[in-house]
Amino acid sequence: MHIIFTISISLIVAAAGIIAFSERETAPLAHSSIPITNMNVTNVVATSAGLVASGELGTILLSKDEGKTWNMSNIDTQRYALITRMLFDSPDFGLAIGHEGWILKTTDGGLNWREVAFDPSASDPLFSIAKLNSGQWLTVGAFGNSMVSNDNGENWNKIAAPAATDWHLNRLISDDNKQNWLIVGEAGTVLRSQNGADNWQELAAFYDGSLYGGLHLGGSKWIVYGMRGNIFRSEDNGDSWHKINFPYPISLFNHLLLPSGELLIAGQGGIVLASDDQGETFKIIQGGGRLSITDLLMLPDGRLLFATDSGVVHPATNSTGLIPSTPNTNNSNS
Numbered sequence: 662m663h664i665i666f667t668i669s670i671s672l673i674v675a676a677a678g679i680i681a682f683s684e685r686e687t688a689p690l691a692h693s694s695i696p697i698t699n700m701n702v703t704n705v706v707a708t709s710a711g712l713v714a715s716g717e718l719g720t721i722l723l724s725k726d727e728g729k730t731w732n733m734s735n736i737d738t739q740r741y742a743l744i745t746r747m748l749f750d751s752p753d754f755g756l757a758i759g760h761e762g763w764i765l766k767t768t769d770g771g772l773n774w775r776e777v778a779f780d781p782s783a784s785d786p787l788f789s790i791a792k793l794n795s796g797q798w799l800t801v802g803a804f805g806n807s808m809v810s811n812d813n814g815e816n817w818n819k820i821a822a823p824a825a826t827d828w829h830l831n832r833l834i835s836d837d838n839k840q841n842w843l844i845v846g847e848a849g850t851v852l853r854s855q856n857g858a859d860n861w862q863e864l865a866a867f868y869d870g871s872l873y874g875g876l877h878l879g880g881s882k883w884i885v886y887g888m889r890g891n892i893f894r895s896e897d898n899g900d901s902w903h904k905i906n907f908p909y910p911i912s913l914f915n916h917l918l919l920p921s922g923e924l925l926i927a928g929q930g931g932i933v934l935a936s937d938d939q940g941e942t943f944k945i946i947q948g949g950g951r952l953s954i955t956d957l958l959m960l961p962d963g964r965l966l967f968a969t970d971s972g973v974v975h976p977a978t979n980s981t982g983l984i985p986s987t988p989n990t991n992n993s994n995s
Contacts, residue, residue: 709752710770845872
């Protein structure tokens with residue numbers, strides 16, 4: 662009986678070995694898709710490779726069909742930190758910035774990205790990036806955190822905060838010649854440089870809430886915007902500012918200047934404002950809903966594309982453009 666039992670065990674082990682090492686057909690993996698409609702997308706840009714979108718958990722996506730489908734870009738070192746902004750200096754060359762001082766570089770339109778800076782000891786996010794006339798790249802962020810690159814984004818060094826501020830710096834803005842600059846930020850901070858970003862001065866306070874963006878309108882005219890629907894305009898290079906009348910306390914995050922000269926500003930509640938008089942007056946052309954629009958892009962056929970906290974969105978349109986609706990005023994920041 663003992664011999665029979667031993668032989669039986671040996672046969673079982675042998676059979677198991679044959680099964681373990683025999684060829685077999687692997688069951689197909691379950692289909693997986695990128696949850697683009699559930700992602701916080703902070704930025705969308707057009708490049709030589711297609712459309713590139715970035716956002717939460719270090720995600721960078723690429724679409725070759727104007728945003729209908731998306732695939733992951735290749736990132737050599739994934740940190741899973743929020744990417745706050747991308748800037749492309751050409752259709753091929755771009756930089757992406759994010760939390761923990763994370764900076765990525767691409768030379769093929771966003772297909773592949775290479776890490777050029779990361780500081781896990783510093784959790785402060787970077788919020789805005791720009792290329793100066795000098796050829797330097799400058800990035801700014803939380804608590805005045807500022808970094809500069811002198812070799813086209815390969816290496817980065819921390820520098821003193823502009824005007825020695827310790828407020829969050831949200832956006833770098835320049836004129837077409839990159840000679841005059843503004844930085845807007847937390848607590849109504851507005852810094853100005855009139856010598857190509859070499860030196861900065863803090864302008865007299867005219868608002869005590871956060872400013873998130875702005876643009877140069879030509880000549881000595883500028884516009885800035887931010888929390889609770891606050892929009893301000895200057896006609897003297899920032900020496901003085903006047904508030905634009907806008908009745909809804911809905912925060913505004915980004916803008917797009919159309920080829921026609923019309924200015925769009927978008928933000929919370931899916932709101933989109935339009936101005937055809939260089940920001941003197943605005944009308945609401947879309948509003949309502951829960952999503953926040955974080956970026957805007959015009960496609961070659963004239964349609965708009967929105968980056969939002971719920972993915973990349975093709976807005977509803979009719980023969981007259983965006984479909985207007987009543988903004989939801991219950992979804993605003995304090």
